Amino acid sequence: MKENNKLWGGRFSSSSAKLLEEFNTSLPFDKRLYKQDIKCSKAHAKMLEKCEIINTKEKDLIINGLETIESLIDSGEFKFCISDEDIHMAVEKKLIELIGDSGKKLHTARSRNDQVAVDFRLFVLEQNKYIRSLLINLIETLINISQSHTDTIMPGMTHLQHAQPVNFAFILCAYVNMFMRDIHRLEDSYKQNNYCPLGSAALAGTPYNTDRFYTARELGFASPTLNAMDSVSDRDFALDFLYSLSVIVMHISRFAEELVLWSSSEFAFITLSDSYSTGSSIMPQKKNPDIPELLRGKSGRVYGNLISLLTTLKGLPLAYNKDTQEDKECVFDSLDTIDISLRILNDMLKEITINKQNMENACKMGHLTATDLADFLVQAVKIPFREAHHIVGKVVAYAESCNKDLSELTEDELCKVDSKIPQEAHKVLDIYTSMNSRNSYGGTSTASTQAQIQSIIAWLEIHKIGL
Numbered sequence: 001m002k003e004n005n006k007l008w009g010g011r012f013s014s015s016s017a018k019l020l021e022e023f024n025t026s027l028p029f030d031k032r033l034y035k036q037d038i039k040c041s042k043a044h045a046k047m048l049e050k051c052e053i054i055n056t057k058e059k060d061l062i063i064n065g066l067e068t069i070e071s072l073i074d075s076g077e078f079k080f081c082i083s084d085e086d087i088h089m090a091v092e093k094k095l096i097e098l099i100g101d102s103g104k105k106l107h108t109a110r111s112r113n114d115q116v117a118v119d120f121r122l123f124v125l126e127q128n129k130y131i132r133s134l135l136i137n138l139i140e141t142l143i144n145i146s147q148s149h150t151d152t153i154m155p156g157m158t159h160l161q162h163a164q165p166v167n168f169a170f171i172l173c174a175y176v177n178m179f180m181r182d183i184h185r186l187e188d189s190y191k192q193n194n195y196c197p198l199g200s201a202a203l204a205g206t207p208y209n210t211d212r213f214y215t216a217r218e219l220g221f222a223s224p225t226l227n228a229m230d231s232v233s234d235r236d237f238a239l240d241f242l243y244s245l246s247v248i249v250m251h252i253s254r255f256a257e258e259l260v261l262w263s264s265s266e267f268a269f270i271t272l273s274d275s276y277s278t279g280s281s282i283m284p285q286k287k288n289p290d291i292p293e294l295l296r297g298k299s300g301r302v303y304g305n306l307i308s309l310l311t312t313l314k315g316l317p318l319a320y321n322k323d324t325q326e327d328k329e330c331v332f333d334s335l336d337t338i339d340i341s342l343r344i345l346n347d348m349l350k351e352i353t354i355n356k357q358n359m360e361n362a363c364k365m366g367h368l369t370a371t372d373l374a375d376f377l378v379q380a381v382k383i384p385f386r387e388a389h390h391i392v393g394k395v396v397a398y399a400e401s402c403n404k405d406l407s408e409l410t411e412d413e414l415c416k417v418d419s420k421i422p423q424e425a426h427k428v429l430d431i432y433t434s435m436n437s438r439n440s441y442g443g444t445s446t447a448s449t450q451a452q453i454q455s456i457i458a459w460l461e462i463h464k465i466g467l
């Protein structure tokens with residue numbers, strides 16, 4: 001009878017079909033989990049010894065063997081072979097090759113089902129922290145820029161139309177708030193998923209007298225998971241991560257869109273540095289914002305990965321099913337996309353030029369202080385708001401008739417429009433007065449923006465801890 005030389009080959013009478021090996025293998029991508037696989041195997045071996053399932057000599061051989069394998073993979077000397085199916089089998093096979101019979105004991109009281117669950121979960125939790133550290137770096141860059149722009153005035157928009165004057169730092173802090181929430185979201189999902197599935201075995205636990213609390217502690221988890229069957233099929237931790245990454249890419253995409261707009265010649269609020277811009281192959285004069293455009297465009301694939309895993313998991317019966325092997329590539333892809341996106345956004349921002357004068361000039365278009373004039377008439381002259389709104393409408397029409405912005409009208413011109421407008425009203429037409437009047441908590445005044453920056457700096461100190 002022809003033998004099957006796989007680790008699981010005992011009951012098979014022929015070797016695997018070539019195409020099956022190609023289709024079935026996860027090794028080309030899950031080799032990325034080798035560090036987690038080896039770390040979890042070491043913790044498992046220590047537990048087996050502690051529980052007197054293997055002896056100290058065997059444990060030492062296993063640990064040394066695993067360390068040798070880790071350095072072979074680190075240095076690129078390890079020969080991966082897709083017939084080994086996945087990283088778990090590749091490592092175990094090599095271990096047996098290196099240390100013989102003791103290596104055959106490592107798989108006692110565990111299965112690949114809990115092994116892949118713990119390796120992947122550990123990987124996702126580690127990357128959760130890494131992405132948080134990149135978000136912290138980005139926030140620090142945005143805060144650095146903000147500190148010198150709390151009185152850099154520019155038009156705040158609604159419907160992409162000029163609305164009210166704000167300062168540039170205030171807008172950057174709006175994005176900082178999004179990235180802060182992204183960190184909170186990751187922190188929450190870290191806590192939610194910080195439980196160890198190792199020791200659940202195939203689906204129903206194990207008859208060996210193991211200590212799952214020991215392995216959980218050893219690997220840095222809060223405690224073991226509660227139900228073996230759930231543990232081997234649960235991929236919520238991957239979904240949570242993919243969702244968090246999707247929200248991050250959405251925030252990046254919104255910010256990138258602003259950068260595209262602001263760097264266009266219509267706005268010219270910022271200039272992207274040459275090292276983060278590209279040229280056109282036909283139009284020699286062009287300088288294109290490819291980087292912000294790509295950052296904006298990356299959202300499609302990151303959302304797609306979330307939908308892909310949700311769809312894979314839908315309808316799976318308990319417990320482990322091979323469909324679950326499809327969980328890794330989508331996470332790797334979203335992770336790598338967000339990794340480089342956050343780093344390039346951060347680097348690019350450090351090199352942008354902020355065109356203060358253009359921003360201020362843009363405030364002299366669109367009658368940004370119209371609301372201020374209406375509010376003044378309500379508060380100082382006691383005119384009902386609806387009537388004040390009407391009077392200001394007439395002032396705007398007058399300004400337009402002489403091709404001026406509201407903020408450029410003289411005192412005489414202003415008072416001439418309606419006898420109810422007092423001379424003191426003129427001061428509220430000033431764009432800086434307008435911005436600084438919005439001094440409510442969270443408002444755009446320079447003082448309020450500075451206070452927001454101080455809160456963010458204090459927040460950063462707390463959320464950097466442990467990264």
Ligand code: ARG
Pocket residue numbers: 026030085086112113116320322324325
């Ligand atoms: N390569 C598999 C995966 O990624 C590992 C678990 C395989 N378990 C099994 N019973 N076939 O999901």
